[in-house]
Amino acid sequence: MNVFVADRRLAGRHRLAISMRFWTLKFAMHEQDVMSLNLSTRGVYFATRFPVCLGEAVQLVLEMPKLITCRRATQWCCTGHVVRVQPICFPLDVLGVGVTFDCYEILRHRPPLVPILSTHPIE
Numbered sequence: 161m162n163v164f165v166a167d168r169r170l171a172g173r174h175r176l177a178i179s180m181r182f183w184t185l186k187f188a189m190h191e192q193d194v195m196s197l198n199l200s201t202r203g204v205y206f207a208t209r210f211p212v213c214l215g216e217a218v219q220l221v222l223e224m225p226k227l228i229t230c231r232r233a234t235q236w237c238c239t240g241h242v243v244r245v246q247p248i249c250f251p252l253d254v255l256g257v258g259v260t261f262d263c264y265e266i267l268r269h270r271p272p273l274v275p276i277l278s279t280h281p282i283e
Contacts, residue, residue: 180204180222184212185239188219201228203240203260207248212257216242220259221267238264 178196183189194206204220212218217239224236244258 176225176227178222178225180206180220182206182208182210182218182220184210185217185219196222197256199224199228201261203243203258204238205244205256205258207254208257209253209255212242212245212255214242214245218242218259235267236264237267 176196176199178199180194180196181191182194183191190210192208192210194208196204196206198205199222201224204222218241220236220238220240222236222238223233226233238259238261240259240261242257243260244256246256248254248256
C-alpha cells in the first residue's frame with residue numbers, strides 16, 4: 161500500500177545554521193545562545209540543553225537571512241511558542257525544539273546623526 165503524507169508546512173524550510181539568542185518568557189534571565197537546524201519565515205527548529213515544554217512562550221533574536229526573506233538580511237526579534245520537543249542527542253540531554261513564530265519585530269538600528277551640508281537653499 162502506498163501512503164502519501166502531505167507536508168502541512170505553510171512556509172518552506174531551509175537547513176541553515178544561524179546563531180540565535182533564545183529565552184523562555186517564564187525564565188527571561190536564562191538567555192541561551194543556540195544554533196538553528198532549520199528555519200523559515202514562520203518558525204525555527206534548534207538544539208538546546210535548556211528544558212522547555214510544549215506550548216511554552218519563547219522569544220528569539222536572530223538575523224533572518226536574505227535566502228528566506230528575499231530582502232537584505234535583517235535582525236528579527238520573534239515571539240512564539242514551542243510546538244515540538246524531542247531528544248536528539250542521548251545521553252547528553254540535548255533537545256530538538258520547534259518554535260512557531262506568533263509575531264516578530266524587525267529591529268532597525270538608527271544610523272548616527274550626521275549633519276547635512278547643502279549648497280542649495282531649502283525652498
